[in-house]
Amino acid sequence: MVTEPLRTLLEIEPEAPIIGPGHDYASVTDKVSAIVLTNKTPKGWFVGLAIAFALVMTLMAAVGYLFITGIGIWGNQIPVAWAFDITNFVWWIGIGHAGTLISAILLLLRQKWRQSINRFAEAMTLFAVACAGIFPLIHVGRPWLAYWLFPIPNTMGVWPQFRSPLMWDVFAVSTYATVSLLFWFVGLIPDLATLRDRAKNRAAQIIYGMLAMGWRGSAVHWHRYETASLLLAGLATPLVVSVHTVVSFDFAVSIIPGWHTTIFPPYFVAGAIYSGFAMVMTLGIPVRRFYHLEDFITMRHLENMAKVLLATGLIVAYGYGMEIFSAFYTGEKFETYMVMNRLHGPYAPAYWALILCNIIIPQFLWIKRLRTNIPVLFVISLIINVGMWLERFVIIVTSLHRDFMPSSWGMFRPTQWDFATYFGTIGLFLMLFFLFIRFLPLISIFEMRQLVASENERAVRSH
Amino acid sequence: MSQQKKIYGVMAEFEEAGELLVAAHKAREAGFTRLDAYSPLPIEGLSEAVGFESTRLPLIVLIGGIVGAIGGFALQYYIHVIEYPQNIGGRPFNSWPSFVPITFETTVLCAALAAVLGMLALNGLPSPYHPVFNAPRFKLASRHRFFLCIKARDPKFDLEETKEFLLGLEPHEVCEIED
Numbered sequence A: 001m002v003t004e005p006l007r008t009l010l011e012i013e014p015e016a017p018i019i020g021p022g023h024d025y026a027s028v029t030d031k032v033s034a035i036v037l038t039n040k041t042p043k044g045w046f047v048g049l050a051i052a053f054a055l056v057m058t059l060m061a062a063v064g065y066l067f068i069t070g071i072g073i074w075g076n077q078i079p080v081a082w083a084f085d086i087t088n089f090v091w092w093i094g095i096g097h098a099g100t101l102i103s104a105i106l107l108l109l110r111q112k113w114r115q116s117i118n119r120f121a122e123a124m125t126l127f128a129v130a131c132a133g134i135f136p137l138i139h140v141g142r143p144w145l146a147y148w149l150f151p152i153p154n155t156m157g158v159w160p161q162f163r164s165p166l167m168w169d170v171f172a173v174s175t176y177a178t179v180s181l182l183f184w185f186v187g188l189i190p191d192l193a194t195l196r197d198r199a200k201n202r203a204a205q206i207i208y209g210m211l212a213m214g215w216r217g218s219a220v221h222w223h224r225y226e227t228a229s230l231l232l233a234g235l236a237t238p239l240v241v242s243v244h245t246v247v248s249f250d251f252a253v254s255i256i257p258g259w260h261t262t263i264f265p266p267y268f269v270a271g272a273i274y275s276g277f278a279m280v281m282t283l284g285i286p287v288r289r290f291y292h293l294e295d296f297i298t299m300r301h302l303e304n305m306a307k308v309l310l311a312t313g314l315i316v317a318y319g320y321g322m323e324i325f326s327a328f329y330t331g332e333k334f335e336t337y338m339v340m341n342r343l344h345g346p347y348a349p350a351y352w353a354l355i356l357c358n359i360i361i362p363q364f365l366w367i368k369r370l371r372t373n374i375p376v377l378f379v380i381s382l383i384i385n386v387g388m389w390l391e392r393f394v395i396i397v398t399s400l401h402r403d404f405m406p407s408s409w410g411m412f413r414p415t416q417w418d419f420a421t422y423f424g425t426i427g428l429f430l431m432l433f434f435l436f437i438r439f440l441p442l443i444s445i446f447e448m449r450q451l452v453a454s455e456n457e458r459a460v461r462s463h
Numbered sequence B: 001m002s003q004q005k006k007i008y009g010v011m012a013e014f015e016e017a018g019e020l021l022v023a024a025h026k027a028r029e030a031g032f033t034r035l036d037a038y039s040p041l042p043i044e045g046l047s048e049a050v051g052f053e054s055t056r057l058p059l060i061v062l063i064g065g066i067v068g069a070i071g072g073f074a075l076q077y078y079i080h081v082i083e084y085p086q087n088i089g090g091r092p093f094n095s096w097p098s099f100v101p102i103t104f105e106t107t108v109l110c111a112a113l114a115a116v117l118g119m120l121a122l123n124g125l126p127s128p129y130h131p132v133f134n135a136p137r138f139k140l141a142s143r144h145r146f147f148l149c150i151k152a153r154d155p156k157f158d159l160e161e162t163k164e165f166l167l168g169l170e171p172h173e174v175c176e177i178e179d
Helices: A004-011 A025-037 A043-069 A084-108 A112-116 A118-139 A143-149 A165-198 A202-212 A219-252 A264-290 A299-330 A333-344 A348-366 A374-401 A416-439 A445-462 B017-029 B057-083 B096-122 B138-142 B159-167
Strands: B007-014 B035-038 B146-151 B173-178
Touching: A025 A165, A025 A416, A025 A445, A043 A118, A043 A416, A084 A112, A084 A118, A084 A165, A084 A219, A084 A264, A084 A374, A084 A416, A112 A118, A112 A299, A112 A445, A118 A143, A118 A165, A118 A264, A118 A416, A143 A165, A165 A202, A165 A219, A165 A445, A165 B096, A165 B138, A219 A264, A219 A374, A219 B035, A219 B057, A219 B096, A264 A299, A264 A374, A299 A333, A299 A348, A299 A374, A333 A348, A333 A374, A348 A374, B007 B017, B007 B159, B017 B035, B017 B146, B017 B159, B057 B096, B138 B146, B146 B159, B159 B173
Parallel strands: none
Antiparallel strands: B007 B146, B007 B173, B035 B146
């Protein structure tokens, strides 16, 4: 038996709406700005913020203890000098990539459906990059000397080594953080003006007013604004590809079996987009429900994202396949041993769990009935998040723990501080996200007006 | 003299984007040159309709990108060839291929900064005060209404006649704006 909502869905094919019916400029403005300005903050928000805040305190404790004691509190030990720290770094940076993809690449491709999800996806990017940035900083051992990574003239006459991928990483990640922030802020300016104009509270008027910088929606300003947005999108597109490419160079430029491979850059970028879209879904589905945004984040958005997951998931699967193939193709014993060790060694459960999470379970998205089932999507997105974390863990730890000389082999076992730091950054990410949805418009209001305008135009044309 | 009310311009409010576009074209045809339109969303062709030709922003971004590229490469060249030369795996001091990633990043960084700062500077933002905000219903320009303003600086401006003209465009409302 075909259920009613499903039948409606089938009928609205082939072009499902990207905005609910009956909306005009005023209604989209009011609905989105009311979340910030007038609606009563839902109780769940306070509960969520409290949990996230508790995790942030855990992070503070873990990092404080780390600064007092040193890296020894983690499970990292030679030969596994990189473990949770870099796994988490790569995982967070990857998550950030979907925000830039949605706002920059889909803008260039004129995908209108991105307009209702780009704002919170970009916010997600910023917060994920903030979490990512913590790890390289704290894993250097003496974090108070981390500024040595920057080319600052100093009395020692020493300079950074720019031939090292680790320096490329410093520049790639800091550029990425800066450009993401700029892109996000530029997108916010017209909406901050809307909040300024609609706020009743004096403090809100002043704060939003200062942030809006006197935006007045002048036609000339819009013209330059649109030019700037387009140019930023054009700049952010190669940037986002370069960032994860550079992150993959951290591994690929070395000679460790399992790292030294040319497939890493494209495979890392695809993995980044995969995990990022999974996180957009993990955040978007509850936000859509609790803030009643079903008109703006429609089934078509969720379905499109599911399709992106399916496509990038297959690219990642190809990457896994090629990793194994090229290891055997080299005929080199260290490379083949690395693969056999991944499949059968002490960390094999992590490897098979990642195959299950990243390759097998997401194949359910081929089935339309599951792809349009929200709880299923939510669960699959969580599974992919876990799978992508495991992927980085497997790449980093299994490659390091048994390299060339059996006498130098070792095992990595995480400590409670490894977990405290990791979950702490999840808390930081969620706390920033909770604050964002409370104090800034989580959907781009002016772009929703543009959607209304184009939907009206389409309606006129079809009559 | 100082007590006298100074007028910035006359403003008409419209309900639809299309009406504003038509009104802006009519105002230009009528010979007005100093006008601006305000809308809650970008409208294609509106900036041209109020007499704005093109923006120099792409050139500024290009210059930003070039400065970033040269600066990024020069930084690495200076450090590794002039200031602190070191033999790393027998590579030449100017091992330019390994300078490419950072050169790329500084190019994007400077171009993006140029795009944002250039856009704000050309738009004259931040601007803490602007007379158009004196219009009583101007708050709606960030919600769902569309405004056309003919400025007093316009050589053809005459308070009463301009008001008459704008009323002839069938707006929702017309008001004077104090400077």
